[in-house]
Amino acid sequence: MANNAVFLLFFLFVLPNFLLQHPTSASNLHKMKQLTSDSVSQATLADDSKTKQPIEYFEVTKPIELPKTKPCSYLVLSHDFADTYGRPPVLANYTPPSDCPSQKFSKIVLEWKATCKGRQFDRIFGVWLGGVELLRSCTAEPTPTGIVWTVKKDITRYHSLLLQSGQTLAVYMGNLVDKTYTGVYHVDISIHFYPDEHESKSGNLAPGNGCPADLILPVSRKLPLDGGLWFQIQNSTDVGLKNFKIPQNAYRAVLEVYVSFHENDEFWYTNPPNDYSDANNLSLVNGAFREVLVTLDGNLVGSVWPFTVIFTGGVNPLMWRPITGIGSFDLPTYDIEITPFLGTILDGKVHSFGFSVTNAVNVWYIDANLHLWLDSKSSRTEGKVLNYMAKPLVEHLVSDFSGANGTFLTKTSRSISATGWVRSSYGNITTTLVQDFIYNNSMEMGNNGNKQTVNQSISFNDSVHSESPSQSHNLIDETFRTFILYVNEDDTDQGNDTFLSLTNVTLGFYENKSKTSDLGLSKSSLKNVQEGQGTILVKNNLVLVGQGKNKQDYSYISNEEACYSRKVGSSNLSIVYDKVSDPCHTRGRSRFGVGFINKPPVML
Template identity: 45%
Template structure:
């Protein structure tokens, strides 16, 4: 990669230092002139583990889903292509169970000036990927996303024709010239032996059927629902197969417009707390308290060049166990599955996928809801005034618990009881100081999800606990240095922690519980020097550490950027020993924008 030298950065900031709440800078307001050895595009990355098939797998068998240039596509129909199972998948036999790993790859380039754009990829209405584009530069950018989509194996292997749909709403004119050229490819790997010779735990293998909870084609937008305010409920009518014995809802969510930076809102903007609620025939059955993804144009675009923000290229999804509620939906009638967003301001994009496991030996299962408890959402904000007129301080907390237990009887598994419990806590502080010239946000979301499945004797067939923590720190400060000069600094630090422990006969037979651990920590800073209201220079840098431990191995990466260059990059599939403080999620990595 050629070394690039910053000559000029133009950032729109008021001539006088004032409140730094402009968190969405236009790419036209950030013009970087570089001297480069050639016209080579810069590669942007989201730090993640490499995807590797299980030992002994064959492949890859690669199929180009779609190739398209997204120019003026705003308010236009999604780009579509016909899909049927690739010949290599048909030849492998065994249908979905032949797949050991499925990878969806998005690879794109763009040159010119353009906003970051949200996009989605759907197969038969089922969303496979939610992502944000990189913001381009005059000499171009390149980036790719590889997502493990093995859990959609039944959809990929389903007989008959289906439709791939990609919506990327882009706008091209004389000012915004960037066209996104993208290829979407599916890579398949296959087990070395047929399913009959492999131990398979049906209730924890990929689902038998996946049903979309989204809008249907044709339309002139994405297939996601658009939730525009706190009272808006968007839903789909679903008829559930009568022989379902397990159901998990996977939720996709992203936030835009006035709520893109919801975590910075004060009480006059509905405050900083948001939750996505899931409603079954109008009753609350689950919730998502989302990770605060920052898109590639958010807060200051230089923060995400070339290391993009956590989750921006591959937005996280959230699973909700709905098995305890099977008794409500096994009657062969249509049921409304809906989404709402607490305190929402326009606009949230939400949809979901129902993962259904079916009893192959019967046409119907029976079920009953044993218990259900959802505590009233406890959320409050307190406001304090600093001494004099220096600033304002807001403190917001929230908590919630949802728990349900139900049993289902099937020919294949007998009478099994499922308990699903979710608890959430949230804390946010937002401080305005220096007469509004500085803003600091500290926020932490903690989510726990536990699922336990027992047979009629009380023996544990399956159990999983997941502990997630999402710390976020945002600091923006404008300082008047002299009558002609000022400095504006942006600092963002956040982490994505998740520990999952899985056990039970359905999962791993008699082996001990399996633990998966992820700690993804990122901190970046931008320093802008202003003269007479115009930016004359800027420096920026990011450091990120990624550590993932799982039964199939460990992956570690420590990478640092300065400007557009990567100045340090260390990775290993043998993880170094982690300090006890880091293992507990205390503290964060440090960097500077030098």
């Protein structure tokens, strides 16, 4: 085999005729998502006589720091997910470890291992314990020779839940198997409990200073049911509601929100304004802006402007093999501090959380976990909201088009803040929540609607400040995030009922965190940038040939945890380079520069 041999992947796809009428209309990404694999083959290489092994897919992320103790590991579920779409979740009885040398664990890790071969879509799935979601993820798309992937997630924050007996583990993956889609996902789920190396001192810490919650309540749908436990938000007026009641001795509350978007809103960020869609007879509606609104008893208490996760079958599936998109194997969650509002729900009565999505089109999957810290020295705490402000969403839209060509600019912003006090055995602590969001999306349609360019950024500040009169339990927790997205999709007519589709994608996840508490000052900085390019040739509604490549630059810096950097690139299923290093030990470079706490760069 020549060293510079070009490695092509050949894919045949079945596509409904109406989706490939030319000239096409925006958005091309919605059209390409409908391509369904009919058969897959690799170009023959000189050493093809060697046995082909399953390809290992992976998402680039920082390895979990583990203690030196030997874990107590338990296989909690082993199952083959075949024809499971729309059916009840797979259930298993859960019992925490009882034969470990120690019952004090400093790290708990969930491990998902899966294999598959044949032909299959990417499938969203969730893992719940007692209704509390532990993991949301996407499957990898298989090949005829097979694939394998592993997801490891630090679930130590669910410590109190994981030590409770008599619970049900639920896993839902909506898979379809027939003569066309032959891929069955063979899954093993294990939980690894790592005993604490040293006697923990977290029990004496004030709220927010590092100890996991004492109680976690599910804010999801109840079993038994068909499908996942998440709420399904179908449109902009749909609301997912969950009633709950908390113990009256809670002194802190944090709502952890899970969000994913699918079907007609999987590529919401590419939707043009309604006037353009109406003029061009498109089904893509409501523009390119979405936000998740979270209410408590009908009042807005927080918002989520989600990272644009691209699943393994998204845009061009060839780009995500074997390096998958940022967040695709472990979707990010979003914390909202509820402590300022705690005084309104400490009355022992039933209250409700609500979830809705601005401009939503079907379908969004949303649920949440309510993390509660309880005062062991008191049977009842009390609190009050002092200040509350939720400014209306500020929107600005510029739409300029002629026929199927045009340019569009969407800008939005929102600010939410609240202050409240809670009196417990820790004293009277006043907590302030601030959320500030800025969104920019520029979109250009060209080539009679066959070319689309999207350049988007979401920036937000999420800060929590807690103060006590004695200054002994103060907390300053600030997070600055910027999510960037660039997509360019260009379809070119090649004649003879054939067109060539070229795609370029850039994803960026930037995060700066700073926390000052009784434990001291901690800082961390994450830069995670991914660039992908893909090409497919389509003739008579069949994709004849395609290529994909991907490169990623991941860098995590911290003054407390191990630093980690990985630069990796792939081309047509092969890794072409992979370099791991410690960015904190680079000669002449400090861990944090002068502008550390500033917001990450914004593309627009």
